[in-house]
Amino acid sequence: MADKRVTLKDIALAANVSIGTVDRAVNGKGRINAETQRVIMQKVHELNYRPNKIASTLRRHKAYKIALVIPDTNHFFRLIIDGAKKACEDFDDYAVSLHVIPQDSEENPQGQLRDIAQAMDCGDVSDKYGGLIIAPLHASVTQAINEAAARGIQVVTVNMDAKDSARMCYVGQDPWRTGGIIASVFGKFLNNAAEIAVIEAKGRVSWQQRTEGFMDVLEKDFQGIRVACMFEYQGDRRTAYDLAISILRDRPQIRGIFANTTEGTIGIGTAILDMNRKGKVIAVSYDTPPEGMKLLDDNAIVATVTQNPFLQGYHAAKIMCRILLERVLPEKTMWYTSADLIVNSRQLSLNAESVNHIGCELMQPFCAVCQR
Amino acid sequence: MADKRVTLKDIALAANVSIGTVDRAVNGKGRINAETQRVIMQKVHELNYRPNKIASTLRRHKAYKIALVIPDTNHFFRLIIDGAKKACEDFDDYAVSLHVIPQDSEENPQGQLRDIAQAMDCGDVSDKYGGLIIAPLHASVTQAINEAAARGIQVVTVNMDAKDSARMCYVGQDPWRTGGIIASVFGKFLNNAAEIAVIEAKGRVSWQQRTEGFMDVLEKDFQGIRVACMFEYQGDRRTAYDLAISILRDRPQIRGIFANTTEGTIGIGTAILDMNRKGKVIAVSYDTPPEGMKLLDDNAIVATVTQNPFLQGYHAAKIMCRILLERVLPEKTMWYTSADLIVNSRQLSLNAESVNHIGCELMQPFCAVCQR
DNA sequence: CTGAAAGCGCTTACAG
DNA sequence: CTGAAAGCGCTTACAG
Numbered sequence: 001m002a003d004k005r006v007t008l009k010d011i012a013l014a015a016n017v018s019i020g021t022v023d024r025a026v027n028g029k030g031r032i033n034a035e036t037q038r039v040i041m042q043k044v045h046e047l048n049y050r051p052n053k054i055a056s057t058l059r060r061h062k063a064y065k066i067a068l069v070i071p072d073t074n075h076f077f078r079l080i081i082d083g084a085k086k087a088c089e090d091f092d093d094y095a096v097s098l099h100v101i102p103q104d105s106e107e108n109p110q111g112q113l114r115d116i117a118q119a120m121d122c123g124d125v126s127d128k129y130g131g132l133i134i135a136p137l138h139a140s141v142t143q144a145i146n147e148a149a150a151r152g153i154q155v156v157t158v159n160m161d162a163k164d165s166a167r168m169c170y171v172g173q174d175p176w177r178t179g180g181i182i183a184s185v186f187g188k189f190l191n192n193a194a195e196i197a198v199i200e201a202k203g204r205v206s207w208q209q210r211t212e213g214f215m216d217v218l219e220k221d222f223q224g225i226r227v228a229c230m231f232e233y234q235g236d237r238r239t240a241y242d243l244a245i246s247i248l249r250d251r252p253q254i255r256g257i258f259a260n261t262t263e264g265t266i267g268i269g270t271a272i273l274d275m276n277r278k279g280k281v282i283a284v285s286y287d288t289p290p291e292g293m294k295l296l297d298d299n300a301i302v303a304t305v306t307q308n309p310f311l312q313g314y315h316a317a318k319i320m321c322r323i324l325l326e327r328v329l330p331e332k333t334m335w336y337t338s339a340d341l342i343v344n345s346r347q348l349s350l351n352a353e354s355v356n357h358i359g360c361e362l363m364q365p366f367c368a369v370c371q372r
Numbered sequence: 373m374a375d376k377r378v379t380l381k382d383i384a385l386a387a388n389v390s391i392g393t394v395d396r397a398v399n400g401k402g403r404i405n406a407e408t409q410r411v412i413m414q415k416v417h418e419l420n421y422r423p424n425k426i427a428s429t430l431r432r433h434k435a436y437k438i439a440l441v442i443p444d445t446n447h448f449f450r451l452i453i454d455g456a457k458k459a460c461e462d463f464d465d466y467a468v469s470l471h472v473i474p475q476d477s478e479e480n481p482q483g484q485l486r487d488i489a490q491a492m493d494c495g496d497v498s499d500k501y502g503g504l505i506i507a508p509l510h511a512s513v514t515q516a517i518n519e520a521a522a523r524g525i526q527v528v529t530v531n532m533d534a535k536d537s538a539r540m541c542y543v544g545q546d547p548w549r550t551g552g553i554i555a556s557v558f559g560k561f562l563n564n565a566a567e568i569a570v571i572e573a574k575g576r577v578s579w580q581q582r583t584e585g586f587m588d589v590l591e592k593d594f595q596g597i598r599v600a601c602m603f604e605y606q607g608d609r610r611t612a613y614d615l616a617i618s619i620l621r622d623r624p625q626i627r628g629i630f631a632n633t634t635e636g637t638i639g640i641g642t643a644i645l646d647m648n649r650k651g652k653v654i655a656v657s658y659d660t661p662p663e664g665m666k667l668l669d670d671n672a673i674v675a676t677v678t679q680n681p682f683l684q685g686y687h688a689a690k691i692m693c694r695i696l697l698e699r700v701l702p703e704k705t706m707w708y709t710s711a712d713l714i715v716n717s718r719q720l721s722l723n724a725e726s727v728n729h730i731g732c733e734l735m736q737p738f739c740a741v742c743q744r
Numbered sequence: 745c746t747g748a749a750a751g752c753g754c755t756t757a758c759a760g
Numbered sequence: 761c762t763g764a765a766a767g768c769g770c771t772t773a774c775a776g
Contacts, residue, residue, distance in 0.1 A: 055769035427753035
């Protein structure tokens, strides 16, 4: 910042070549003599040259196209999309554009695979997607990710991961952590002395990790909380509701029920309300669906743990922009967004108004010249 | 994004003048004929011209200097500083630099006034600060803010506001909201049926607003919670402790105590611990001081409401950068950061590791060429 | 394999 | 008050 930045010209002077040659050495395209390259790179290191991406963007006419491949099935995913859009607006000056490729179902990985294949083939050579941001619906999406990577397209996963794929990194929830936070709420509300029930879905890795996190924190920090019984369900609302009803009816000593999915917790909360046990039995929800908010305000659900979907999209896109513009590899493979605790819907709406929008509205193009 | 952006040249062509003249009309400096100006501005609106700040930064040699005037007395303020630094690194390409001017006390507004006056006078004409980000320690700082504004220096307040000053906007906590969230936690933990005590400091406007928010939400959402008694203190730890001890001793029916400052809540938490009443009487803390974290893990404090100091600094600096680079006035006067609920110190540390750093590490200059 | 030159969109002296 | 020209640091054809 303080000192004048070293430019291509400085390197060219020092290495006694033309700036065109330096450019070729640095950007590694076009034929170049190995020895010339070596000398130039040495000067680059010596003088601590960093490319000026302002200048390169100005000259380069290529725009960077990014595709966001994600289901568009509910508010949560739409917040991820919003976040990604905002991040890309931040890079508007650098000619980055985002194209959303939405899926209409979370249960159709085949459809997603097709969408990705199509995205890889679209456009002529100069108009191809430089990067794909994907919320992989299933492990089978890995093959599409690897195919994209093989073609030189950068891939980042968001919200859901494809662990053994060639994606650069993952941005999203840490399921273990959300489980742990819910355990802490249980422990504190129940004053570390109560029996609880666990209703567990095992269909996704992240669901299993939530339960693990929940159990681990209970064991470590709240040994006064005893898990009296465990039941399995499919992650659905209906079964969770039925299980909760029978637990509430048959086991009056149970004072808390944990379910490891959004849908499951909605089922439990509804059961608590229907059995007129709110305030007596606690549930803590995942994410912030409308039904969850209602149950939260009715105190059938004590709190909800939300994972900043907006930030997930925002940072996934920001990482992608940096990869494309600066050829920077992300420093970490796993980028976890914070898990926040919400106790009433007003808190959430107020926060949405501020923190999200403080990141949003600021990014909007607003021009002093034309006043819009 | 899609269409080719309109440039100065396009306007010049349309208005039948040179690009130099268009520049003068748009940037409003240098003599220009009123009629010419009118015609040009009309074309600017018609064609929806937006200046390319990439190009202008490249040509313009001026760097933008921003000063952050803030006490450097604890971790909370240091997070604000970190946030501001990160935002400015984001604008590194645009030749923005941040200079921190720290105060060593929160209780010495005179010293801060001197620091601001000095900052305004430093440097020659071309090297002056373009913007000041200030955490005003007292209403008297208003005069320095107005003086800066009169000299054409942009001012944004952070964390603390100077309401009737000429600052462009405020970025920071919404005290009313934090009070309200704490009320919600009380209401839910106490199952909307209990007597509580309120210990109130009135020394700062924001403290009073916290109490107001607390009382309002209790009244609206938790009518089963009764405020049995109110006491006044100076916002200090010691008095709060003494008051809490006597409340806990004399009024066994009290099941929650609210204090409206960080220090006050630490006093209460300690009293709850000393009187061996943890889990029986609840307190909810402000912010995230180390003592608060300890009391949180001991369950003397049930939760703490934290206000994202990192984001406060980050967004205050980002707004300032936009003001300087794009001559954009902020759309709102008050930018509130979200108030998050923390139930254990592990949650906070994990979140700090992710959400802050997801905003941080990404911004760090990291170069594919030189690998650092 | 390397160099010289044009030009991205803007701002800034310098002439008129 | 207005225009013509140079140049910010880079990339990209185009010659050699």
